[in-house]
Amino acid sequence: MPELPEVETIRQGLDRWVTGRTIGAVEGRHPRAVRRHAAGPADFADALVGRTVTGVRRRGKYLWLPLDDEAAIIGHLGMSGQLLLCADDVPDGPHLRIRFRFGDGGPQLRFVDQRTFGGLSVSPGGAVLLDGAVSPGGAPVPAEIAHIALDPLDPLFVDSDFLTALQRRNTQVKRALLDQTLISGVGNIYADEALWRARLHWARPTSALTRPQGRALIGAVRDVLTESIRAGGTSFDALYVNVNGESGYFDRSLAVYGRAGEPCTRCGAPVRREPFMNRSAYSCPRCQPRPRPPTP
DNA sequence: CATTTATCCTGTAAGC
DNA sequence: TGCTTACAGGATAAAT
Numbered sequence: 181m182p183e184l185p186e187v188e189t190i191r192q193g194l195d196r197w198v199t200g201r202t203i204g205a206v207e208g209r210h211p212r213a214v215r216r217h218a219a220g221p222a223d224f225a226d227a228l229v230g231r232t233v234t235g236v237r238r239r240g241k242y243l244w245l246p247l248d249d250e251a252a253i254i255g256h257l258g259m260s261g262q263l264l265l266c267a268d269d270v271p272d273g274p275h276l277r278i279r280f281r282f283g284d285g286g287p288q289l290r291f292v293d294q295r296t297f298g299g300l301s302v303s304p305g306g307a308v309l310l311d312g313a314v315s316p317g318g319a320p321v322p323a324e325i326a327h328i329a330l331d332p333l334d335p336l337f338v339d340s341d342f343l344t345a346l347q348r349r350n351t352q353v354k355r356a357l358l359d360q361t362l363i364s365g366v367g368n369i370y371a372d373e374a375l376w377r378a379r380l381h382w383a384r385p386t387s388a389l390t391r392p393q394g395r396a397l398i399g400a401v402r403d404v405l406t407e408s409i410r411a412g413g414t415s416f417d418a419l420y421v422n423v424n425g426e427s428g429y430f431d432r433s434l435a436v437y438g439r440a441g442e443p444c445t446r447c448g449a450p451v452r453r454e455p456f457m458n459r460s461a462y463s464c465p466r467c468q469p470r471p472r473p474p475t476p
Numbered sequence: 477c478a479t480t481t482a483t484c485c486t487g488t489a490a491g492c
Numbered sequence: 493t494g495c496t497t498a499c500a501g502g503a504t505a506a507a508t
Contacts, residue, residue, distance in 0.1 A: 181501060212485085241502075259485080259501055275486095295485045297502060351479065359479095360503075368501065416500095417488090457481085459501060 182257040184331055184365030185408035185430065186420050187241050190263055193423030194245070195236040197265050198289060202232045205281040213277035213291060216254075216324075217301035227251060227302045228280075234307070237321075240331045240364025244306055244322055252306030252322050258297025260419045264290045294419065331365035332402045343394040346386050353389065354382035354461060357401070366401060369414060369437045372462045374400040376436045381468045382454075382461045388471075407433065436462040 182190075206225035208214060217224045232248040245253040255263070260275075265287040272279075278291040278300060291300055306322030321328070330337040342363055349356050356362055357371040366374070375382055377400035380393060389397070408414060413428030416438070421427055431438075435445050440453035440462060449466040 183502090256502080258503080260487095293485095294487070295500090297485065349478090355479085358502090419487095419500095457501090459499085 181259045181367060181369075182261065182413075182420055183241060183367035183370050184238075184333070184405050185370070185411075186413035186428065187238055187243060187257065187365075188333075188409050189413045189422050189428060190257070191236050191238045191243055193265075194243070194263060194289075197287070197423060198233050198245070199235055200233065201286065202283040203228050203230065203280055204283040205229060205279075207279040207281075208277075209279065210277040210293075210296065212296045213293060213299050214301060216256075216299050219302075224300075224302055227304075228253070238331075239321055239325060239334070240328050240360055241367070242325045242328060242364075244303070244325070246307035250305060250307045252303045253300055254303050254306060254322055254324055255291075255300045256298050258293065258295065258299070260294040261298025262290075262292040262419075262421060263423055264292055264421075264425060265423050266290055328360050329362055329364045332363060332398060333365070333405060339395065339398050342398060343391065346394060347389060349386040351386055352382060353380060353384045353386050353397070354456065356386050363401075365405065368459060369434070370401065370404050370408070372437045373404045373435060376462075376464060376468060377404060379467050381463060381470050382456060384471050436464060438462065 206228050208221050208225060211221055214221050214224045234246045234248055237244050237246065241256060243255040247253065267287055273292060275292050275294045276290055277293050280289040282288065301324070303322040303324050306324070345362060346356055354371050354375060357366045357374070358368070374397060378393065378397040380397060408430040411428055411430035411433065412422060412426070413420060414430040414434065415421065415427035416431060436451050439451045441450050443449065444451055444464040444467060447464065447466045449464055452463055452465045454461050
């Protein structure tokens with residue numbers, strides 16, 4: 181599902197195909213897609229018609245598109261959201277939620293979302309620098325996402341600060357990786373992949389991690405995210421595609437996620453799947469031994 | 477305050 | 493064959 185590499189791939193596509201274009205019409209097709217827009221669906225469209233997109237930015241799994249009037253469109257793909265550039269004659273699918281037409285008459289932008297966990301909103305002052313005191317790292321982000329931590333590909337991300345915060349936590353290491361207020365952009369897929377690379381079991385208590393283990397972990401997180409971006413992200417099915425409808429191919433490089441019973445590519449032991457937060461955690465039983473005592 | 481759990485959704489696949 | 497159930501899981505409100 182869309183995590184940092186998938187969102188970054190989409191950001192790059194939007195930057196290429198949408199930046200500089202002026203919105204001509206906005207068509208809302210499902211109220212849930214704009215539920216985060218406090219001023220309501222009608223205001224969402226009113227705030228955008230006639231505005232020009234000046235760029236596309238990202239923090240973690242959030243996107244935002246600054247506009248020429250100091251507002252910004254904020255977007256989150258949730259589980260199944262897609263942003264697609266389509267010629268006018270491409271038929272609407274059943275999950276079309278929002279359509280943007282542009283004044284140049286070029287390809288329209290569609291927000292398509294099967295499970296409706298994603299959505300778009302307009303942040304009135306979102307294109308303007310936020311008070312650095314309340315934004316993690318002091319970076320400019322819309323106020324609505326100021327609670328989201330820096331992601332590990334952000335130039336302002338400081339490894340040692342993250343490791344200190346990680347060690348202060350009293351929880352399991354995978355839970356910490358998924359906490360977007362501690363480190364953003366990592367979801368279930370890349371958490372499992374990074375833990376495998378760092379040879380750490382997901383249930384390891386954060387407070388007991390050594391500094392070298394922590395450094396190995398953040399290095400692994402950064403490596404796997406970077407490699408996946410290079411591959412265009414991970415596509416298991418048609419639910420994740422880039423803005424032109426193309427799949428990424430990092431699924432071929434996954435070591436453990438979704439590979440229960442298959443051999444570990446490092447040691448050959450069958451990959452283990454364990455229940456984790458009403459989901460699954462995949463790991464290698466040999467490379468990532470369980471922590472000694474019962475989990476905290 | 478820190479941390480965990482329940483909830484929102486729908487399509488696919490597995491089970492009876 | 494057709495119905496039911498489990499599962500996928502990001503963010504957030506609510507609970508502990």
